[in-house]
Amino acid sequence: MKNKFFAFFAILLFISCSKNNIAQKNDPSKDVFIENLISQMTLDEKLGQMTLFTTDWESTGPTIRGGYEDDIKSGRCGALFNSHTVDFTTRLQKIAVEQSRLKIPLLFGYDVIHGYKTMFPIPLGEASSWDLKEMENSAYIMAKEAAASGLHWTFAPMVDISRDPRWGRVMEGSGEDTYLGSKIAEARVKGIQGNNFDKADRLIACVKHFAAYGAPAGGRDYNSVDMSDRVLRETYLPPYKAAIDAGALTVMTSFNDVDGVPASGSKYLLTDILRNEWKFDGFVVTDYTSINEMVSHGVAANETDAGILALNAGVDMDMQGAIFQEKIKAGLQDGRIKIAQIDASVRRILQIKKKIGLFEDPFKFSSKEREKETIMNDAHISASRSMAKKSIVLLKNNGILPIKKTVNQILVVRPLADDKENLIGAWSGSGEARHCVSLLSGLKQNPLAKNIVFNYVKACEIEGNDKSAFESVKNRISGADLVIVAIGESKDMSGEAASKAQIRIPGVQEELLKMIRAEGKPVVTIVMNGRPLILGDVKDNSDALIEAWWLGSQAGNAIADVLYGDYNPSGKLPISFPRHEGQIPVYYNHKSTGRPFDPTSKWNTKYLDMPNTPLFSFGYGLSYTSFKYDKPMVNKTNFSADEKLIASVNIKNIGDYDGEETIQLYIRDLVASVTRPVKELKAFKKEFLKKGESKTISFELNKEDFSFYNREMKWGTEPGEFDIFIGSDSDTQNAVRVTLINKNK
Numbered sequence: 127m128k129n130k131f132f133a134f135f136a137i138l139l140f141i142s143c144s145k146n147n148i149a150q151k152n153d154p155s156k157d158v159f160i161e162n163l164i165s166q167m168t169l170d171e172k173l174g175q176m177t178l179f180t181t182d183w184e185s186t187g188p189t190i191r192g193g194y195e196d197d198i199k200s201g202r203c204g205a206l207f208n209s210h211t212v213d214f215t216t217r218l219q220k221i222a223v224e225q226s227r228l229k230i231p232l233l234f235g236y237d238v239i240h241g242y243k244t245m246f247p248i249p250l251g252e253a254s255s256w257d258l259k260e261m262e263n264s265a266y267i268m269a270k271e272a273a274a275s276g277l278h279w280t281f282a283p284m285v286d287i288s289r290d291p292r293w294g295r296v297m298e299g300s301g302e303d304t305y306l307g308s309k310i311a312e313a314r315v316k317g318i319q320g321n322n323f324d325k326a327d328r329l330i331a332c333v334k335h336f337a338a339y340g341a342p343a344g345g346r347d348y349n350s351v352d353m354s355d356r357v358l359r360e361t362y363l364p365p366y367k368a369a370i371d372a373g374a375l376t377v378m379t380s381f382n383d384v385d386g387v388p389a390s391g392s393k394y395l396l397t398d399i400l401r402n403e404w405k406f407d408g409f410v411v412t413d414y415t416s417i418n419e420m421v422s423h424g425v426a427a428n429e430t431d432a433g434i435l436a437l438n439a440g441v442d443m444d445m446q447g448a449i450f451q452e453k454i455k456a457g458l459q460d461g462r463i464k465i466a467q468i469d470a471s472v473r474r475i476l477q478i479k480k481k482i483g484l485f486e487d488p489f490k491f492s493s494k495e496r497e498k499e500t501i502m503n504d505a506h507i508s509a510s511r512s513m514a515k516k517s518i519v520l521l522k523n524n525g526i527l528p529i530k531k532t533v534n535q536i537l538v539v540r541p542l543a544d545d546k547e548n549l550i551g552a553w554s555g556s557g558e559a560r561h562c563v564s565l566l567s568g569l570k571q572n573p574l575a576k577n578i579v580f581n582y583v584k585a586c587e588i589e590g591n592d593k594s595a596f597e598s599v600k601n602r603i604s605g606a607d608l609v610i611v612a613i614g615e616s617k618d619m620s621g622e623a624a625s626k627a628q629i630r631i632p633g634v635q636e637e638l639l640k641m642i643r644a645e646g647k648p649v650v651t652i653v654m655n656g657r658p659l660i661l662g663d664v665k666d667n668s669d670a671l672i673e674a675w676w677l678g679s680q681a682g683n684a685i686a687d688v689l690y691g692d693y694n695p696s697g698k699l700p701i702s703f704p705r706h707e708g709q710i711p712v713y714y715n716h717k718s719t720g721r722p723f724d725p726t727s728k729w730n731t732k733y734l735d736m737p738n739t740p741l742f743s744f745g746y747g748l749s750y751t752s753f754k755y756d757k758p759m760v761n762k763t764n765f766s767a768d769e770k771l772i773a774s775v776n777i778k779n780i781g782d783y784d785g786e787e788t789i790q791l792y793i794r795d796l797v798a799s800v801t802r803p804v805k806e807l808k809a810f811k812k813e814f815l816k817k818g819e820s821k822t823i824s825f826e827l828n829k830e831d832f833s834f835y836n837r838e839m840k841w842g843t844e845p846g847e848f849d850i851f852i853g854s855d856s857d858t859q860n861a862v863r864v865t866l867i868n869k870n871k
């Protein structure tokens with residue numbers, strides 16, 4: 127079978143060389159082999175390459191369309207998603223290369239978001255590590271496992287900036303900050319795609335959801351997005367651009383409209399910005415049925431019009447909508463679209479199939495041996511544990527952590543203490559709960575726990591009002607030296623289509639904590655969740671509070687490493703945690719306004735009933751040790767835009783433990799032609815300092831760091847004063863002032 131396939135494409139290649147080499151000389155972007163293939167394709171086969179269907183393996187959207195095997199045979203579907211494992215993909219690929227007329231291999235995609243089988247923390251959790259190398263590595267491992275299971279393409283990274291924790295999909299991104307989000311986007315693309323596909327251990331990355339999907343009005347998924355071009359370009363677009371600059375080969379459109387135009391029909395986004403400004407030369411796929419949805423958006427009278435709008439805007443592949451396959455031919459007849467546009471899309475798609483080697487070997491990614499030796503091997507499990515430890519954020523500690531040697535009896539209280547299902551998190555794809563280490567198992571099996579006696583009790587469910595077990599919890603507290611309470615969300619409470627207007631811990635879990643606290647024993651609260659929650663009362667009722675997100679396969683071991691002090695926590699929040707839903711959106715890089723907050727007078731920007739600030743700010747996170755920062759220094763206080771500015775700071779570990787600190791550098795432009803944020807993250811470094819150790823940390827800043835869109839929407843610098851802050855979170859006031867001088871004056 128393989129031989130027949132090779133013979134077919136060898137002949138094609140031979141004919142191509144003689145026939146089309148002139149065409150290639152004229153246009154180097156045209157590959158002879160691909161041009162020849164396109165020249166043999168019928169219109170239906172071309173539209174088939176532009177069509178992506180889900181299999182019936184699982185569902186990630188509202189409509190499942192059957193009959194995909196017939197579509198593969200007739201060449202009317204060139205890519206499938208929700209299709210994985212060597213057995214399944216091999217079976218489908220055989221249909222394509224043995225039974226379809228042109229034998230063009232299928233592309234297999236899947237939402238491999240934070241792990242394939244070895245699950246890593248949810249992306250928002252990983253983002254809390256601020257550890258770019260580690261995130262690149264976890265992306266590589268997930269790609270490697272998925273590629274060994276027959277997959278070619280993941281719908282990741284999701285790089286949507288979001289300032290709204292009501293939106294359930296914050297769990298899938300990197301939080302609220304453009305700079306951190308861009309760095310993480312770059313790291314994840316590098317991890318997923320690497321430099322080549324030679325070893326079939328990488329996947330094609332798909333940056334999503336282009337654009338501004340993270341800013342739906344009211345935090346409600348799929349809702350409208352309306353923002354100025356300035357905010358779009360300064361805050362929301364840079365992470366997509368960073369991912370594309372890092373080499374991402376595909377881009378997914380978003381469901382939402384931006385300024386009145388749905389993204390899947392936006393020429394401004396898909397052609398003007400993506401292709402013309404950013405020079406993106408991969409292919410654009412829609413989100414799930416988002417072409418069809420342009421009818422509901424009310425910008426297309428019917429599905430044919432919607433398809434034509436999408437193609438003319440710059441979409442190459444239709445996910446699950448069957449609009450390209452079934453509806454857009456009419457546009458060719460009446461001249462609203464041209465065959466050259468269809469050819470251009472087919473060309474982009476085939477080029478990527480060729481790039482990953484599918485024409486040489488359509489089964490390149492499907493090897494039983496590789497699947498067996500790669501999935502969940504020891505190195506992957508230990509990488510997951512390491513990533514999980516680094517993703518944990520210590521939010522409060524009255525000194526009871528790490529757990530002292532004098533603690534002999536611990537009472538562990540669920541709902542989430544022995545949970546596995548929820549700890550692998552939303553968007554866990556093919557990840558399996560049975561491979562997950564629960565908190566209780568992690569605590570018990572750690573060698574540091576050998577003298578500790580554990581009791582555990584289920585107090586309530588995650589949701590609901592049932593408090594009937596509270597009394598039995600109360601009765602068991604007296605014997606304990608320490609109580610560990612694991613509360614939070616179930617995995618379906620954050621993620622797609624999981625927006626919430628109230629983001630407190632659900633059910634009676636907070637009451638449980640209050641009841642336990644009243645008994646007077648030291649309480650460590652572990653929160654497991656997908657989004658920032660309102661944690662004011664939880665904080666007050668805990669002696670120590672840990673944000674553990676959904677940490678993946680090694681969750682329990684990683685939390686135990688932190689609780690016993692085997693690992694000193696170093697995570698920092700990538701998104702602000704509000705005090706109350708009424709503050710949303712609350713984020714660190716807001717503008718100062720004409721009436722900045724002033725507690726001593728009435729007439730300025732504030733709430734009457736609450737501070738403006740979040741409960742926990744962006745960049746915040748404690749360690750078992752503490753770091754002392756000296757005042758920042760600069761190599762020159764007056765500098766011009768073409769000079770580099772070196773800003774540095776001396777820090778010292780003044781606590782009792784070795785530990786890692788994330789040193790954060792923010793700037794503030796004091797006077798500009800447009801209002802500027804009160805602070806913007808521009809650089810950060812992670813440094814490990816032994817107890818008592820001092821280090822000087824330096825950052826190099828350049829013109830880009832001081833640039834912004836001016837009043838005429840031109841990108842560049844303006845002379846004037848800037849404050850440069852260096853500290854341990856976004857609340858830092860540790861600053862030095864510098865002046866950007868105009869060299870010509």
Ligand code: BGC
Pocket residue numbers: 186187237281334413414622
């Ligand atoms: C989601 C995408 C996802 C796609 C395919 C959509 O509903 O918005 O992020 O990649 O489904 O599963």
